[in-house]
Amino acid sequence: MAVSRREFLKLGGSVGMALALAGALEQESVQAEATTSDQFGVLIDISRCIGCRTCELACKQANHLPPDSQPAGQAKLGARTFTYVDKRQITQDDGKPITRFVKRQCMHCIDPACASVCPVGALQKSDIGAVIYHDDRCIGCRYCMTACPFDVPRYEWESSAPLIRKCQFCFGRLEQGQPTACSAACPSGAIKFGKRSELLAEAAARIKENPEKYVDYIYGKDEVGGTSVLYLSNVPFEELGFRMDLPKEPLPQRTHAVMSKLPSLVLGLAVVLGAGTVLSGRTTNGNGQVDEESLQGGWRK
Amino acid sequence: MIVSRAKLTPTVLIGGGVLALLWAGGALSILLRLILGLGATTNLNDATPWGLWIGFDVMSGVALAAGGFVIAGSVYLFRREKYRPVLRPAILTAFLGYLLVIFGLVLDIGQPWRIWHPIVMWNPRSVLLEVAWCVMLYTTVLALEFSPVVLERFKLHKLLKVVHVITPVLVIAGVILSTLHQSSLGSLFLIMPEKINPLWYTPLLPVFFFISAVGVGLGMVIVESSLSCRAFHRGLEMTILSDLGWAAVWVLAGYIVLRFADITLRGALVNAFRPTFTAFLFWLEIGVGAILPMLLLARRSVRFSASGLFRSALLIIFGVVMYRLNMAIFNFWAYTGHYYVPSLMEVLVTLTLVTGGVVAFGVIARFFPVFEYSE
Numbered sequence: 001m002a003v004s005r006r007e008f009l010k011l012g013g014s015v016g017m018a019l020a021l022a023g024a025l026e027q028e029s030v031q032a033e034a035t036t037s038d039q040f041g042v043l044i045d046i047s048r049c050i051g052c053r054t055c056e057l058a059c060k061q062a063n064h065l066p067p068d069s070q071p072a073g074q075a076k077l078g079a080r081t082f083t084y085v086d087k088r089q090i091t092q093d094d095g096k097p098i099t100r101f102v103k104r105q106c107m108h109c110i111d112p113a114c115a116s117v118c119p120v121g122a123l124q125k126s127d128i129g130a131v132i133y134h135d136d137r138c139i140g141c142r143y144c145m146t147a148c149p150f151d152v153p154r155y156e157w158e159s160s161a162p163l164i165r166k167c168q169f170c171f172g173r174l175e176q177g178q179p180t181a182c183s184a185a186c187p188s189g190a191i192k193f194g195k196r197s198e199l200l201a202e203a204a205a206r207i208k209e210n211p212e213k214y215v216d217y218i219y220g221k222d223e224v225g226g227t228s229v230l231y232l233s234n235v236p237f238e239e240l241g242f243r244m245d246l247p248k249e250p251l252p253q254r255t256h257a258v259m260s261k262l263p264s265l266v267l268g269l270a271v272v273l274g275a276g277t278v279l280s281g282r283t284t285n286g287n288g289q290v291d292e293e294s295l296q297g298g299w300r301k
Numbered sequence: 302m303i304v305s306r307a308k309l310t311p312t313v314l315i316g317g318g319v320l321a322l323l324w325a326g327g328a329l330s331i332l333l334r335l336i337l338g339l340g341a342t343t344n345l346n347d348a349t350p351w352g353l354w355i356g357f358d359v360m361s362g363v364a365l366a367a368g369g370f371v372i373a374g375s376v377y378l379f380r381r382e383k384y385r386p387v388l389r390p391a392i393l394t395a396f397l398g399y400l401l402v403i404f405g406l407v408l409d410i411g412q413p414w415r416i417w418h419p420i421v422m423w424n425p426r427s428v429l430l431e432v433a434w435c436v437m438l439y440t441t442v443l444a445l446e447f448s449p450v451v452l453e454r455f456k457l458h459k460l461l462k463v464v465h466v467i468t469p470v471l472v473i474a475g476v477i478l479s480t481l482h483q484s485s486l487g488s489l490f491l492i493m494p495e496k497i498n499p500l501w502y503t504p505l506l507p508v509f510f511f512i513s514a515v516g517v518g519l520g521m522v523i524v525e526s527s528l529s530c531r532a533f534h535r536g537l538e539m540t541i542l543s544d545l546g547w548a549a550v551w552v553l554a555g556y557i558v559l560r561f562a563d564i565t566l567r568g569a570l571v572n573a574f575r576p577t578f579t580a581f582l583f584w585l586e587i588g589v590g591a592i593l594p595m596l597l598l599a600r601r602s603v604r605f606s607a608s609g610l611f612r613s614a615l616l617i618i619f620g621v622v623m624y625r626l627n628m629a630i631f632n633f634w635a636y637t638g639h640y641y642v643p644s645l646m647e648v649l650v651t652l653t654l655v656t657g658g659v660v661a662f663g664v665i666a667r668f669f670p671v672f673e674y675s676e
Contacts, residue, residue, distance in 0.1 A: 078347070113492050119433055121424035139418050140411020142350035143429055146633075147492045154347050155411065157340030162411040246495055254491040255428055258507055262431070266477055273378050273473045280380050298383035298541070299375065299548040 039110070039129030039228055040174055041196035042183050043203055044103055047213065047234035048190035051085055051101035058185030059083045059105075062170055077104065079156045082167040083182055090239045100233075102240050103182070103191065106131060106152045106167035107220060108228035111250035114144035114153060122164070129196065129228045130169030138164055149224050149246055169228070196228055203232050225250030320656060327653025330646035334408060342646045349633055349641035356629035358405030358651055360486055361622045362398055363436070364510075367518030368525070369395025369443055370479035377472040384545070386538050389450055389671050390529060390662075391522050396443040397661055399436065401654045408650065428488045435482030442475045450669050484511040490628055496636040499569035500583050501628060505559070512556045513621050519549040520594075520617030525662075527611040532663060535672060543604040549617060553595035560587065582623070582631050590620015 053072065060067050065080045075084035083105035091097050112131045115123040122137040123144055140162055145153045156162035170180040178184070179193035192199065200221060207214045219231035223246045231237070238244050334342040345352050372391040375381040407413045419433040445464065452461040487510030494502055503509070523542050530537040564570050573580050594616035603609035634640050643651075665671060 119427045119430035120422040139415040145350040160338040
């Protein structure tokens with residue numbers, strides 16, 4: 001955070017606080033712009049996924065999670081499951097049923113709703129691309145869960161000191177120059193790890209080489225302002241349960257539109273109410289008693 | 302000070318027994334929630350992370366406590382001295398309301414012992430951080446606004462003078478803080494356009510949360526005054542309350558016109574006329590909870606009848622609680638397809654908080670000069 005707590009305290013008062021908040025807000029959005037192109041990401045090619053679920057296992061091992069026994073097709077994200085392979089039966093145009101496998105996990109948005117709503121900054125978008133959770137800060141308000149457009153964060157409901165759980169993009173491995181555990185484990189080349197900008201180029205090239213095979217759409221390129229996880233598919237995304245109606249702008253912009261007006265609102269109210277109070281004069285006499293006459297004044301004249 | 306002797310009639314005995322049972326259940330639920338966690342005691346889960354405690358105890362609770370800043374602002378900033386007799390009870394209601402909101406929030410967050418984190422850990426982009434700070438500061442303001450009642454009781458005249466001097470500043474701060482967080486509770490939902498039905502989702506959410514809070518603030522003052530006049534056998538401030546009812550007509554009228562203009566301009570009005578449960582909830586909120594009380598209170602005969610005023614004000618409260626529940630709970634029914642219904646323990650805790658607030662008001666009003674006024 002650009003403004004230190006000591007500076008905040010020095011300012012004091014609600015007006016100063018609101019103005020300082022606005023300043024910090026501006027600086028944050030500038031920082032987000034600068035680092036996007038260098039961020040890591042993964043490209044998931046649904047046409048290449050064979051549904052072996054090796055990625056699930058690799059994820060469990062990398063995150064020291066107990067293996068669970070969710071049968072194929074019934075798996076879902078949970079406090080102990082950061083990724084799973086969704087089995088989708090769909091009917092083709094010619095009436096034949098086909099199966100597609102879709103790996104699901106945190107999308108690692110470029111401007112994540114979860115990180116913007118968290119009051120204590122427990123969720124943060126790191127420079128390398130991962131949306132990281134700092135569990136020592138979390139109070140458990142669960143706003144990240146309701147705000148996430150992909151419904152990813154999970155909660156340890158059975159714990160008496162619960163924490164949020166979700167894919168952390170193996171940021172520890174990334175910092176050591178290694179790819180995510182799931183992409184390293186994938187035997188069919190369905191999960192490709194790399195710089196997001198390079199993966200976007202790669203995805204566009206795959207569509208161009210095989211235009212009759214792929215749907216001409218890269219999911220995650222623009223959704224909610226872009227995500228670090230990108231998808232290619234050879235069947236329409238809507239049939240695989242992807243939300244196609246998400247806004248193309250980052251969701252935090254909608255909050256910022258209001259939050260940025262608050263400092264002026266506070267100042268305006270302080271000036272108007274303060275001036276009004278002074279100008280309207282006193283309604284009590286010298287003894288602290290209310291004037292009989294002014295007692296009649298209500299909202300209805 | 303009010304001195305009255307409660308007689309031990311059968312109604313009082315049965316009422317007391319029910320209350321004692323309820324509070325025992327509530328206390329046990331709170332204990333279990335703290336020991337076992339949220340999963341074991343509530344019906345919350347990954348599909349429905351927010352439930353009754355957020356939708357009612359916190360979101361509705363803050364709105365229902367809006368009478369404090371509405372009356373304080375009217376009296377001190379707009380010099381409507383006529384309302385001074387209802388000022389102290391309104392501030393006491395608000396103060397107790399915010400204490401209950403904080404208590405409810407502490408129980409709802411996963412790690413209650415970390416409730417202080419927002420004081421030192423800041424994410425300046427978070428609406429919730431702003432709400433947390435406003436609630437902390439405004440609860441402090443309310444404590445100071447209420448302090449003359451306590452200071453008078455114990456005849457601490459020097460301190461009383463200090464509070465009198467800073468009162469205008471306190472009231473201005475209170476109005477600003479209330480404007481901020483009452484509206485910001487609506488802004489919490491701006492980030493989830495894909496989950497809220499267009500009947501409710503609008504960039505104007507903060508505006509509507511604020512106006513509806515002012516409306517329900519007026520409604521709460523009417524209800525609280527009506528109840529305390531019966532409990533303490535005092536005269537009802539009829540001219541004041543009918544005046545507030547009249548103000549509520551205008552607030553509700555403006556609110557209803559704005560809501561429908563907004564819904565129509567966004568092309569969402571058709572959603573209100575589909576045979577869906579969502580449309581039913583919408584009309585329950587707007588029709589029964591806003592249009593009906595507005596029409597009722599517009600009639601002179603209703604405004605000057607104690608029961609008419611009381612019932613109309615109850616409708617306003619119902620409407621605003623429905624608004625908050627529609628936002629925090631029912632829109633998620635439609636979005637997730639998972640029908641969250643609170644557990645018995647969640648309901649017991651909520652009822653314990655509400656009744657606890659009412660009883661606390663009664664006890665404080667009995668031992669402190671809440672119904673007396675001077676500057």
